[in-house]
């Protein structure tokens with residue numbers, strides 16, 4: 165039993181000189197010192213009980229991890245597992261140290277039968293962490309036994325790097341006397357890689373008022389893709405669709421799609437029906453034009469003028485513009501016409517009376533426009549009868565205005581055959597001119 169009292173010394177200075185470092189055990193130096201201090205006060209029996217306890221706890225934790233989907237719970241369990249595995253490894257190391265000293269004592273002092281199991285030493289770390297999908301390389305272990313020498317190591321357990329989880333590999337060696345020594349390696353397969361989300365190519369420019377269909381996205385690990393964001397095809401603009409995929413370990417990957425709603429369609433413009441034939445000198449009112457567009461009511465501008473003082477054909481152009489700068493035009497044709505004939509006013513008496521034999525002078529006529537008045541006359545003042553002067557004026561549009569003066573050539577109302585009388589007459593016409601007329605007669 166004196167061996168047990170030597171245990172702290174053996175563990176700290178002899179046994180542990182062969183043990184793994186804190187780094188190997190995946191724990192901090194302070195954690196390792198804390199565990200060592202705790203173990204060094206344990207007896208061989210207590211160490212054995214502690215080993216059984218730890219083994220059971222580890223098995224329970226591993227079972228819990230397998231049955232848990234929640235990534236944060238798995239993380240917490242894995243943290244506990246890591247500490248327990250480190251302690252188990254140190255406890256086993258302590259036990260090995262004890263049995264080794266025991267064996268030395270037995271071999272050197274008692275020459276008893278071999279009751280000491282082989283010591284199994286791992287090649288590489290006792291705790292490994294691999295990313296899901298990595299390759300696990302088995303580094304093996306060696307075993308030696310004081311009585312049997314170097315022994316073959318049997319490995320049990322498997323590592324599936326395609327599945328997140330904690331895997332325990334057990335390395336065993338049995339000596340010639342049937343004593344079995346073991347060592348374990350813990351391999352944690354974790355997933356810290358976010359899914360890579362790839363946006364499926366689609367038609368992402370859509371006409372205002374059109375239909376946009378989301379081509380979606382895929383995750384490289386087959387995780388579900390959740391889509392957020394909307395596209396309002398009734399409003400021109402740029403929209404972002406976000407695709408998010410979260411794997412079972414809570415890693416999230418995202419990708420975005422930009423969708424543009426454009427308006428490339430010109431407004432529809434309609435000329436409002438109006439009165440578009442206007443008399444020269446009259447008033448024309450523009451009935452305007454209306455326009456519609458999916459983006460809202462377009463502005464309509466009008467160009468062109470109508471000069472109602474000049475006969476002719478005029479074009480009015482209406483232009484409608486939408487918010488995206490698309491334009492439509494429409495035109496209206498306005499015609500200024502002259503359908504009004506010149507108005508002629510006869511100057512002087514109408515009818516006019518002329519005594520037969522006297523001189524008849526045409527007093528002429530005026531016109532309301534700028535036209536020239538021409539006239540014809542069939543008056544024969546030497547012969548009693550009814551005659552007429554006909555005045556005519558034609559405007560530039562070919563409208564003809566006429567007026568007629570009736571001229572009555574009458575007999576002298578004196579029946580003695582003589583008489584005197586005077587008469588004057590004036591005449592005006594276009595241009596300048598004067599005319600005089602005299603009449604003579606006799607009277608009693």
Ligand SMILES: [Ca+2]
Pocket residue numbers: 278279280281282309310311312339341343
């Ligand atoms: Ca042995």
Ligand SMILES: [Ca+2]
Pocket residue numbers: 355356357358359385411413415
């Ligand atoms: Ca992943």
Ligand SMILES: [Ca+2]
Pocket residue numbers: 427428429430431457458459486488490
């Ligand atoms: Ca438009």
Ligand SMILES: [Ca+2]
Pocket residue numbers: 502503504505506559561563
């Ligand atoms: Ca006219």
